[in-house]
Amino acid sequence: MATEPKPNKVKTDLLRVEGVTKIFDGVIKAVDDVSLTVAQGEIFALLGGSGCGKSTLLRLLAGFEVPTKGRIFLAGQDITDLPPYQRPINMMFQSYALFPHLTVWQNIAFGLQRDHMPKAQIAERVESMLKLIQLTSFAQRKPHQLSGGQQQRVALARSLAKQPKLLLLDEPLGALDKKLREKTQVELVGIIEEVGVTCVLVTHDQEEAMTMASTIAVMHEGTILQTGTPDEVYERPNSRQVAEFIGDVNIFEGQIETYAADHVRIRSEVCVHYLMHGISGHVGLSVVVAVRPEKIVLSKKRPAGEVNWCVGEVVALVYFGDHTIYHIQLANAQVIKAQQMNRTTDLAEAITSGDRVYASWSGLALVVLVQ
Amino acid sequence: MEWSGLGSVGSISAFWSQLVVIINHFKKLLSGKSLLISLPYLWLILLVAIPLLIVLKISLSDMGPTSVTDVLSWSQGWPTIKINFSSYLFLASDQLYIDTYLSSIKYALLTTLICLVVGFPFAYFMARAPKYLQPMLLMLIMLPFWTSFLLRIYAWKTLLVSNGIINNALLSLGVINQPLAIMNNSFSLVLGMVYSYLPFMILPLYANLSKLDLRFLEAAADLGANAFKTFWLVTVPLSKAGIIAGSMLVFIPAVGEYVIPELLGGSDTLMIGRVLWDEFFANNDWPMASAVAVVMMLLILLPMSLLSRYQSEQAESKL
Numbered sequence: 137m138a139t140e141p142k143p144n145k146v147k148t149d150l151l152r153v154e155g156v157t158k159i160f161d162g163v164i165k166a167v168d169d170v171s172l173t174v175a176q177g178e179i180f181a182l183l184g185g186s187g188c189g190k191s192t193l194l195r196l197l198a199g200f201e202v203p204t205k206g207r208i209f210l211a212g213q214d215i216t217d218l219p220p221y222q223r224p225i226n227m228m229f230q231s232y233a234l235f236p237h238l239t240v241w242q243n244i245a246f247g248l249q250r251d252h253m254p255k256a257q258i259a260e261r262v263e264s265m266l267k268l269i270q271l272t273s274f275a276q277r278k279p280h281q282l283s284g285g286q287q288q289r290v291a292l293a294r295s296l297a298k299q300p301k302l303l304l305l306d307e308p309l310g311a312l313d314k315k316l317r318e319k320t321q322v323e324l325v326g327i328i329e330e331v332g333v334t335c336v337l338v339t340h341d342q343e344e345a346m347t348m349a350s351t352i353a354v355m356h357e358g359t360i361l362q363t364g365t366p367d368e369v370y371e372r373p374n375s376r377q378v379a380e381f382i383g384d385v386n387i388f389e390g391q392i393e394t395y396a397a398d399h400v401r402i403r404s405e406v407c408v409h410y411l412m413h414g415i416s417g418h419v420g421l422s423v424v425v426a427v428r429p430e431k432i433v434l435s436k437k438r439p440a441g442e443v444n445w446c447v448g449e450v451v452a453l454v455y456f457g458d459h460t461i462y463h464i465q466l467a468n469a470q471v472i473k474a475q476q477m478n479r480t481t482d483l484a485e486a487i488t489s490g491d492r493v494y495a496s497w498s499g500l501a502l503v504v505l506v507q
Numbered sequence: 508m509e510w511s512g513l514g515s516v517g518s519i520s521a522f523w524s525q526l527v528v529i530i531n532h533f534k535k536l537l538s539g540k541s542l543l544i545s546l547p548y549l550w551l552i553l554l555v556a557i558p559l560l561i562v563l564k565i566s567l568s569d570m571g572p573t574s575v576t577d578v579l580s581w582s583q584g585w586p587t588i589k590i591n592f593s594s595y596l597f598l599a600s601d602q603l604y605i606d607t608y609l610s611s612i613k614y615a616l617l618t619t620l621i622c623l624v625v626g627f628p629f630a631y632f633m634a635r636a637p638k639y640l641q642p643m644l645l646m647l648i649m650l651p652f653w654t655s656f657l658l659r660i661y662a663w664k665t666l667l668v669s670n671g672i673i674n675n676a677l678l679s680l681g682v683i684n685q686p687l688a689i690m691n692n693s694f695s696l697v698l699g700m701v702y703s704y705l706p707f708m709i710l711p712l713y714a715n716l717s718k719l720d721l722r723f724l725e726a727a728a729d730l731g732a733n734a735f736k737t738f739w740l741v742t743v744p745l746s747k748a749g750i751i752a753g754s755m756l757v758f759i760p761a762v763g764e765y766v767i768p769e770l771l772g773g774s775d776t777l778m779i780g781r782v783l784w785d786e787f788f789a790n791n792d793w794p795m796a797s798a799v800a801v802v803m804m805l806l807i808l809l810p811m812s813l814l815s816r817y818q819s820e821q822a823e824s825k826l
Contacts, residue, residue, distance in 0.1 A: 200725055220728040227729045233722035237744045246740075247730030298731065 150176045150334045151197070151302055156206030158192050166192040168358035169206070174302075174351075179328060179335040181349030183342060185381070189358040190338045194304055197336060198227045211301060221250070227304040231311045232291035234279035240266070240290050241275040247298045265293040268327060285316050292324065296331055303328070305337035309344055321347055342382050346370070354378050376505050379426045386432070386472040388425040395419045401443070402504065406466045410443035412499035417506070424505050431501035432474035434462060434493045445496035448472070450489050462487065464495055559804075566594055566797030575793050594798035604782070604799065608806060611779040614693070614768075615761035618700040622708040622757045623750065625701065630712035630749075631742070634719070645713070648706050660699055660770050667695050667771070691773035699771040700761055707760075708753040715749025716742075751814065759807050779803050 151174040158167040167189045174180045182190040195201045197208065199220035208216045215223055226247065234243050244265050248258045266272045269289035271282075279287055288308070295303060308324060309317045325348055328335055339345050345352050346366040353363040354377075362374045373379035376387065390404030395418060400411040402425055409425045417423065439445045451471065452463040462474045474495050476487075487493055567590045569576040580587050598604045633644045651659060666672050669686040677683045689695055723745065727737040743750070765780030772778060779799065786796035 198725075198729055200728070219733075220725070221731045221733050225729075227726075229722050229726055229729075231722075233720065233726040235723060235726070235741060235745075237747075246727070246732075250731035250736065294730070 148176045149173045150178075150211055151180075151336070152209040153193075153197075154207045154209070156193070156196060156203045156208065158189075158196060158201060159204045165358050167196065167203075170358070170360055171206075172353060172360060172363065174334060174336060176334055177332060178351055179325070179337065179349045181345035181352045182336065182338045182355055183340070183345040183352050183382075184355035185340055188355040190340075190355045191306065193355070194227070194306055194336065194338045197302070198225060198304055199223050224298075224301040225304060226295040226298055226300040226302075227306065228291045228295040228308060230306040232279075232287050234287060234291055234294070236279055239276050239278055240271060240282070243279065243290060244294050244297050247294065251298065261297060265297050268296075268330070269293045284312050285320055288312065288320060289323070292327060296327075296333065299331075300333065303333045303335045305335060307339055307341075308337060308348075309341070310339070317344075324348070354381060356381070371503070373426065373503060373505070376424055376426070379503060379505065384429050384473055384475075386427045386429065388427070390423060390425060392417050392419050392421045392423060399499075400504070405468045406470065407446040408443045409502055409504075410499050411502055411504060415504050417504075421506070426503040426505060427472075427497050427501060429461060429473040429475040432472070432495045432497050434464075434474050434476055434487055434495055436487065436491065436493060439494055439496040444499055444502075445494055446472075447492065447494050450487060450491045450493055453487075453489055460486075462493070464493060562797045562800055565793050566801050567591055568794055569593075570792055570794050591794070594794045595802075597795065598798055598802060607777040607779050607782050608802070610777045611762050611803075612806070614697060614700065614776070614778065615758050615764075617697055618704060618761045619708075619754050619758045621697065621701045622705050623754060626705055626708035626712055626753065627750075630709045630716050633709070633713050634716035641717075648709055648713075651706065656703065657766065660703070660767055663695070663699055663702065663771060664690070667698075691771070693773075693776050696768055696772040696776045696778075699767040700764060703767060704757040704761060707756040711752040711756065712746065712749040715746045715752075719745055748818075751818070755811065755814075759811070762807055763803055 151172075153170060153172045156167055156170050157165065159165050170189075170193060172180075182193060184190045192201060196203050199215070199218060199222075203216060206216075207214055210224065215225075235246065238246065241262055244262045245258050248261055253261070262275075263272070266275055269292060271286060271289060271293075274282065274286065274290075279290065282290065288311070292308075309320055312320055321344065337345075337348065349366060351363060352366055352369045354361045354369060356377055362369055362378045364372070369378065370382050373382065379385045380387070388402075388404040388406070388409065390402045390409065392400060393403045393408070394401040397414045399413070400415055400417070402409040402411065402423060404425065438447075446466055448464040448466040450462050451465045454461045454463075457478070459475055459477050462476065463471050464474060465471050472495065478486075564578050565575055568578045569589075569591050576589075578588055578590060580589065633641065633648075636644055664671075667690040668674070669688075669690065671690070673689070674683075674686040678686065689698075719742065723741050724737050727741045728734075732740060763780050763783075764778060765784060768776055768778035768781050769784070772781070783796055783799050783803070786792050786799055790796075
């Protein structure tokens, strides 16, 4: 094992999905011509709303569904037609699906026993798994005697026990409450990295995807809209749908007014956007400009210059303690959101509902998307 | 009469407060909820518990020339209880009764087992059938109950006898040369019992299996279990409650079954229900018949109470 290179150093493709389509009942296209590659050692997130096909794609990888079209390769081997029990892939199920009639120990040993591993070796593996998830003293408990977080760890141990080439996680934190999620998330990634297993995880929670995954694929209506690192997907969305799905975003519709290699002016109804870098396009092209709420600065004073600001009235504000989200209605009745850190304790100076404010942003805070 | 001091006033008020407590207690008993609960219990006491006690009483008495002697008699103003164990002693000593009990249990077990083997896959696929089909499949299971049980057993008779429909069909097709002996033997008996009790196996199994979470089966497959292993290691253990309920519902009435052995059984298929009938109506030996009934009930109740204790222990360990 020592001679084996660290998986994250050598980026070889472990999983390759080629043009996979899944049609249910002859009409419903759950997954539509999806191709993707997952590198060895990577945590790959399929992110999308409900019904986007991410779960079906995961089930195709696990072997619970057979693709209507396309092939799936794992480490170069075509596994498209292999039944689930013959794939070197294990899955951690949503809400875990721990066998209720078996103890923690038996749950973890279940997969090893199916491989006819010698008893002593099974015991050794299960013990090491229990140590990994720090539940050694819970070995003889039944799943229902464990807390949600403990069940989640047992489910992880069960899916890792066979040392699969690929680990599938279906909404791994979905069944936990918010407080427990953050803690579990860190633990989960810690264990996955310690084991060094390649992961494909499915989630509808962008925060979960952002914090856990090294690569995110945003799915919508059965197709992948964009694949990239979390910051790429967030800061450089390639479409309005991605921008709107990941985080909050303010959208301004407009036309390119001046077009140059190093800057672009875009006129929208309420303001002029000045972009400090070039984009592909031409004068007169209809585009949308996306600005994230946290990139907007609010001020009661008029900003200098004529570009990258607009003015409006605060119609609502949502106070979070550390930050506040302001809803500002512009002249054309459009409401934008601006997020401000609450940097002072001075409540008198704070912007409140009904105030007329200027919202401004940097020329580097914009994303221009073709309609 | 005069009031004699505080003591008696105290005791009277104590009596009153006691009375109030008792009245309140009864009021509580008569409240809607307890009334609702007590009605079926009252029914059971009147129509099950008391008759059972009467049967027990008869089994412990003598058979007089025309009637059963009373266990309780009055002599010189004192009640005397005369208990007669002779029926039970005879039961225990006569090999015929012991054989009959054993063979009743044997046929009941065989029936239960066949019902389980036939009913499980049936219930399984019914639970997996498309949702819109399930009510109809359920209806089909219940459909036989719309015809009289007795009629259906008679119908089997016409099917199975030597010149019955099955034998005639097979003979005319040339499959067999002489009629199959499929009537008035253990085959026809078990067939009739399986036929009659199969729904009682399927229904609880279906109720149980339709609640089975399919993710458990997927999890098993994911961990390397093939279809057979998944069935044996996950489906069966998880449907244990249904298997037990179904088996009980088949086994208990099957042990004491009278009509089916009478109509479809042969001279060599001994069942306790028939013996019971004979003792009551042919031999007119009520104490003996009652003793046979009491022992039969004990035979069924004992394993059942053990089982229910085991189940409640299981349920407790889950809490």
